[in-house]
Amino acid sequence: MVLTAQARGERSLRAQRMLATRTAGWPYIWPLTRDQVPKAVPALHPVWQSVPPDDLKALDARIADGALRRWAVLTHHTQRALAATKASTPDPDLLQAVADRVDGGRRP
Structure with missing residues (x-):
């Protein structure tokens, strides 16, 4: 699964402990x-x-x-x-x- 978010949304995603601990990478697309x-x-x-x-x-x-x-x-x-x-x-x-x-x- 791929989730995309801007900076504010990324902070919200990272704040979800269950999601943050199961995420393989946080790439940034310029x-x-x-x-x-x-x-x-x-x-x-x-x-x-x-x-x-x-x-x-x-x-x-x-x-x-x-x-x-x-x-x-x-x-x-x-x-x-x-x-x-x-x-x-x-x-x-x-x-x-x-x-x-x-x-x-x-x-x-």
Whole structure:
């Protein structure tokens, strides 16, 4: 089993004695750099394979900051938006709508 958590969540996990004594390792995964995003994100999920690298970088800058957990949230919302609009691939307008939904409409 793999559990993922940010720093605050990791402290909570470590505080659970039963879990802490049965854990084999506590690896840290560094956030993706902005240059890694166009290479790594399309490998995470097919929905990102048709999105231009600059759009991925912009989405990362606005929402994810290289965090895989945030990319999972973006993937989920993008898939829901694609299903709702019956689109086959995300276009800039759909990505903008997803970003607005995820961050509450704040602009960079």
